[in-house]
Amino acid sequence: MKKTVLILCLPLLFAFASYFKSNSNEKPQLLREPYLQMVREKTATITWKTDATAKNCRVEIHKENSSKTIVKEGTLTLHENNRFNEVVFDKLKPNTKYYYSIYSNGYKLAAGENYYFITNPKGKKTAFSFYALGDIGAKLPHSFADKPALVIKKLETQPNFGLGLGDIVYSKGESKFYDKQLFEPFQEVFKNIPFYPVPGNHDWYSDPEKNFEKEWSLPNNEHFYSFSYSNALFIGLDSSKGEFYHYEKQLEWLKETLKNNKDKYDWTVVYLHHNGKTCSYKPNYESVISIYKVLASNNVDLVLNGHAHTYERLKPYDGLGDIDPSQTNHTNYNKQDEKFISITVGAGGKLNKKWTPDPENEKNCKDGSIVAHYEHVPSFALISIDQNTLKFEGINSLNGERFDGFTITK
Numbered sequence: 101m102k103k104t105v106l107i108l109c110l111p112l113l114f115a116f117a118s119y120f121k122s123n124s125n126e127k128p129q130l131l132r133e134p135y136l137q138m139v140r141e142k143t144a145t146i147t148w149k150t151d152a153t154a155k156n157c158r159v160e161i162h163k164e165n166s167s168k169t170i171v172k173e174g175t176l177t178l179h180e181n182n183r184f185n186e187v188v189f190d191k192l193k194p195n196t197k198y199y200y201s202i203y204s205n206g207y208k209l210a211a212g213e214n215y216y217f218i219t220n221p222k223g224k225k226t227a228f229s230f231y232a233l234g235d236i237g238a239k240l241p242h243s244f245a246d247k248p249a250l251v252i253k254k255l256e257t258q259p260n261f262g263l264g265l266g267d268i269v270y271s272k273g274e275s276k277f278y279d280k281q282l283f284e285p286f287q288e289v290f291k292n293i294p295f296y297p298v299p300g301n302h303d304w305y306s307d308p309e310k311n312f313e314k315e316w317s318l319p320n321n322e323h324f325y326s327f328s329y330s331n332a333l334f335i336g337l338d339s340s341k342g343e344f345y346h347y348e349k350q351l352e353w354l355k356e357t358l359k360n361n362k363d364k365y366d367w368t369v370v371y372l373h374h375n376g377k378t379c380s381y382k383p384n385y386e387s388v389i390s391i392y393k394v395l396a397s398n399n400v401d402l403v404l405n406g407h408a409h410t411y412e413r414l415k416p417y418d419g420l421g422d423i424d425p426s427q428t429n430h431t432n433y434n435k436q437d438e439k440f441i442s443i444t445v446g447a448g449g450k451l452n453k454k455w456t457p458d459p460e461n462e463k464n465c466k467d468g469s470i471v472a473h474y475e476h477v478p479s480f481a482l483i484s485i486d487q488n489t490l491k492f493e494g495i496n497s498l499n500g501e502r503f504d505g506f507t508i509t510k
C-alpha cells in the first residue's frame with residue numbers, strides 16, 4: 101500500500117520540485133563577461149551572458165570618486181538555451197568614467213576596478229583614438245586573437261572604441277563559437293572599450309539574423325550604420341559576400357548619410373569587410389570600387405577593410421581608384437580634396453602561412469605602384485585624431501611594435 105502511494109505521489113513530487121526550482125532564486129552561471137556597446141555621450145549598453153536560470157538582471161553604476169549609485173533593470177533574451185542579460189543606461193554625464201557591477205537574479209556576478217566605461221565627450225574638440233582589425237575569431241587552436249587583445253589592453257592610452265572589419269567569427273559566424281573564439285580572448289578589452297563590428301563573408305555563411313544580430317547591439321539595422329565621436333564620423337558598411345547587402349538601398353543610405361553630415365565633422369572614416377583594389381592574394385572587388393566616387397566626392401579620408409589576412413596600405417586614391425602621383429612622401433600627407441586612403445587590416449586573428457598573389461593583381465601590381473606599405477604579420481591598426489591631424493599606426497600584435505605609420509594633416 102505504502103509503495104503504491106509513493107509511486108502515485110512521485111509525479112507530484114517531481115512537479116513540485118521543478119516548480120520550486122523554476123521559482124527559486126538560483127545563482128545563474130556567468131557564461132560571458134560583460135561587454136560594452138553603443139556608448140555615447142549620455143548612453144551605454146552593458147550585456148553579459150548567463151545560463152537560462154536568469155530571471156531578472158540589473159546593473160549598478162557609480163561615477164569615479166563618488167559613492168552615489170544608479171541602478172537600472174535590464175531585459176533578458178533567450179538565445180540557444182542561454183540568456184543575454186542587457187541593461188541600457190541613458191541620462192549619463194558625458195566624458196565621465198563609471199564603474200559598474202552586474203547582477204542576475206540578485207546575485208552579483210562581476211564587479212571591481214576592471215569593470216568601467218567612459219562616456220563620449222561632448223563637442224568636437226577632444227583628441228581620441230580607436231583600434232581596428234578584421235578577420236578575428238579564427239578556429240582554435242590556430243587563432244591568435246588573444247595577441248592583439250593583449251597589446252590593445254597594454255597601450256599607454258586606452259583607445260576609446262574599436263572597429264571590427266568583418267569576419268568576426270569563423271568559420272560561419274555561428275553564435276555557438278562566439279565565446280571561445282572572440283569573447284574569451286577579447287574579454288578584458290570589451291569590458292571597458294565599446295566595439296562596433298560589421299559582418300564579413302564568413303559571418304554571412306550563417307543567417308546573420310540568428311547569429312551576428314543576436315550577438316551585437318548596433319545602430320540602424322546593425323548591417324550598415326553610422327556614429328560619431330568628437331570631430332569624426334564613422335560609417336560601417338555590410339559588403340556581405342562581396343556584393344553588398346541590399347546594394348541599392350545601402351548606397352542610397354550612404355549618400356544620404358554623407359550628405360546629411362557634410363561639413364559637420366573634420367574626419368570621415370568608412371569601414372567594411374571587402375577590399376576594392378588590392379595587390380594581395382584577394383581579387384579586386386568591383387562592387388567596392390563602384391562606391392569610390394561617392395567616397396571621394398564626399399571627402400572621406402580613410403577606408404578600412406579586412407578580408408585578406410594581411411596588412412596592406414595603399415597610396416591615396418581618387419574617385420576612379422587612380423593613385424595620386426603628386427604625393428610621393430608616404431609618411432606625411434596633406435589632405436587633398438577628393439582623395440582617400442584605403443588600408444587592409446585583415447590579420448586580426450588569422451594569417452595564411454602560404455599564399456600567392458591573385459594572378460590578375462600580380463600582373464597589375466608588379467611594381468607595387470599602388471601600395472605604400474605591405475607587411476604580412478599578425479596586426480591591428482591604431483588611429484589617433486587630434487583636431488586637424490590624423491595619426492595612423494600599423495601595430496604588430498605579437499610584440500606591440502609599430503611597423504608602419506603616417507599622418508594626414510588638414
Ligand SMILES: [Fe+2]
Nearest residue numbers: 267300301407
Ligand atoms: Fe573575408
